[in-house]
Amino acid sequence: MSEALARVKADLGKDAIILHTRTVQSGGLLGVGAKAQIEIVATRDAHVSPQPPGRLGASGVLQAARAQVDAATLRIEPPRRPVIAPEPAARPVESSIRSEVEEIRSMVGQILRETRAGQAPRLPAELIDYYTGLVSQDVSAELARQLLERISSRLSLGSGPAYQSPDRKAGGGAPNEERIRSELRACLSEMLPPVSPIKLTSGAKPTVVALVGPTGVGKTTTVAKLAAVMKLRERRRVGLITMDTYRIGAVEQLRTYAQILDVPLISVMTPMEMKTAVARMADRDLILIDTAGRSQRDDDRIGELKKMLDAAEPDQVHLVLSTTGREETLRQAVERFTPVGAGHLVFTKLDEAVGLGVMLNVLHTVKLKLSYLTSGQAVPDDIETGSAARVAELILAGLPRASEAANPSQRSADLKAGRALR
Numbered sequence: 393m394s395e396a397l398a399r400v401k402a403d404l405g406k407d408a409i410i411l412h413t414r415t416v417q418s419g420g421l422l423g424v425g426a427k428a429q430i431e432i433v434a435t436r437d438a439h440v441s442p443q444p445p446g447r448l449g450a451s452g453v454l455q456a457a458r459a460q461v462d463a464a465t466l467r468i469e470p471p472r473r474p475v476i477a478p479e480p481a482a483r484p485v486e487s488s489i490r491s492e493v494e495e496i497r498s499m500v501g502q503i504l505r506e507t508r509a510g511q512a513p514r515l516p517a518e519l520i521d522y523y524t525g526l527v528s529q530d531v532s533a534e535l536a537r538q539l540l541e542r543i544s545s546r547l548s549l550g551s552g553p554a555y556q557s558p559d560r561k562a563g564g565g566a567p568n569e570e571r572i573r574s575e576l577r578a579c580l581s582e583m584l585p586p587v588s589p590i591k592l593t594s595g596a597k598p599t600v601v602a603l604v605g606p607t608g609v610g611k612t613t614t615v616a617k618l619a620a621v622m623k624l625r626e627r628r629r630v631g632l633i634t635m636d637t638y639r640i641g642a643v644e645q646l647r648t649y650a651q652i653l654d655v656p657l658i659s660v661m662t663p664m665e666m667k668t669a670v671a672r673m674a675d676r677d678l679i680l681i682d683t684a685g686r687s688q689r690d691d692d693r694i695g696e697l698k699k700m701l702d703a704a705e706p707d708q709v710h711l712v713l714s715t716t717g718r719e720e721t722l723r724q725a726v727e728r729f730t731p732v733g734a735g736h737l738v739f740t741k742l743d744e745a746v747g748l749g750v751m752l753n754v755l756h757t758v759k760l761k762l763s764y765l766t767s768g769q770a771v772p773d774d775i776e777t778g779s780a781a782r783v784a785e786l787i788l789a790g791l792p793r794a795s796e797a798a799n800p801s802q803r804s805a806d807l808k809a810g811r812a813l814r
Contacts, residue, residue, distance in 0.1 A: 396430045408434045515540055516549040518572060525791035530719070530747030535756060539583070543575045573791075577784045583752065584780035588736055588761035590618070590678070592628065593707060598676045602701055604732060605712035606725055607685030610740040612636065613769060614712055615682040616649040620772030622678050623653050631673035632657040633666070635700055636684040646682055649771065663703035670704055681706065688721075688728035698732045709733040710763055715745035719753050726758050736763040739778065743767040748786050755783070 393413075400408050411433040417426040515523055519540045526536035543549070549572075592599045601618075603611045615632065622628040632655055634646050643659050650657035656676075658669040673679050681704055686693045701709065711734035713722050726734075737760045739751055755762060765782065768774035776782070 393430055396432050400432055400434045404434055404436050408436060410434050516544050518549050518568065519544060521792055522572065522576065526749060526787070528747065529749040529787055529790045530753070531749030531787070532719075532753050535583075535753060539576065539579050542579055543572060546575055547571060573788060576791075577781075577788055580752065580784035580787060581780040583756050584783055585755055585761050587763070587777055587779045589763050589777045590622075590708065592677055596674075598631070598673060598679050599708075600670060600679045600681065600704055600706040601708045601710065602681040602683060602704060602706040602733075603710050603712050603738070604683050604697065604701075604729055604734060605685065606688060606717075606721075609685070609712045609714040609717075610766065611685065611712045612646055612682050613771070614738060614740060614764070614766055614775070615680050616646065616653075617766065617772045617775040618764075619649065619653055619655060619680055621775065623655060624772065628677040629675065630655045631676040631679045632682065633669050633673070633679060633704075634659050634682040635661070635666070635697075636682055660700075663699050666700050666703040686729075688725045694728060694732065701732055706733065708736060710736040710738050711760065712738045712740060713754070714741045715739050715748060715750055716741050717750075719750050722750065722754050723758075726754065726760065730760070734760065736761050737778075738764045738766065740766045742786070743774075748783070748790065751783055752787060 396413075400410070413430065413432050416429050416431050418429050419426050515537075523536050523540055526539065527533055531539075590599070590601055603615055605611055612634075619630045619632060623630045630653070632646060632650050634643055634657065636643065636646070647657055656673065658672065660666045660669050670679060681701075683697060683700070684693075686697055688694070709732065711726065711729050713725060717725075726737075737755065737758075739762075742748065742765055762778040762780070762783070764775055765778045766775045
């Protein structure tokens, strides 16, 4: 029925009027083997009355045709599985409403900062806004305190004025606010591990890299981005192997990318097939393996993944995590995927994250190396090599300046610009 209604809407528009619906039997012999079909009679004419209940028959349809009613009779076989009718497209939000939402968001943020300032640790006045800003960016309260205490010690803060205007020098140096932000950038970078992207091994043997992680974090898209970067920018011979035969359409999605890039793709389901696929791509410079998403709580699936990777013998295993996830969930994923060989971290969906401090929280405590950052669906544009300086820059972009307190709209624009990956 839902498919039939969707057809009516597609043919006659959303204002179509349903005149009559019924279920009919079609085909078969003496009723044996007949298939049930849905019949809908609909029109665009608002002045036509719906047909009374019961069988419409040919005369009713003929009568409607003679009345020059623009009607459509659809016979649809009900699908074996339920079909969900498409949701109506959301209406665009008016610019005035967007502006009001931004103002409300700014006001709520200001109230939140003032509330958190009352709960902040004992810090110099210059650093209170930075503390609340870091916590708002999802940096853990303890880590934010450690950062700012280190900055306070380095800059000997606490005795001077809270801020100096941009045209005044603090002790002959840069403005006080700029000094704080510069030192904060340096301290953030010191807390993060060095970058470790894919490095191709020398010699005739191809470099094998596998991407693992929970479901829905963007592994397949990241594989396509890496393949495009290596093939189009680095001029490397790339091969793709996919294990993601569980998710509907996953293989076809990667196959489409492979055809566009003109690279071979092999789908495998067993460790033996994996070993054979790697051997068949011995002439490649790089082999990228797309694995099926695994819940970190599913021990059996994690065990299956380990057997497949043992057969592939990858040189690197990159764990893909989404910045939209909770810190506790990300830490649990690191704990469960490390035994399968994960030694690198890829953070995805930076454009969808509310706060980017979760990257700092995770990277500061785990022993994995940061490799890539991704944002958006564009292949291969929305990917870049991760670095401590870049993560620090993204976190700083979400922190308020003293001059921005009176200009929340400018603050919102700066935040969006800082989130964009180039």
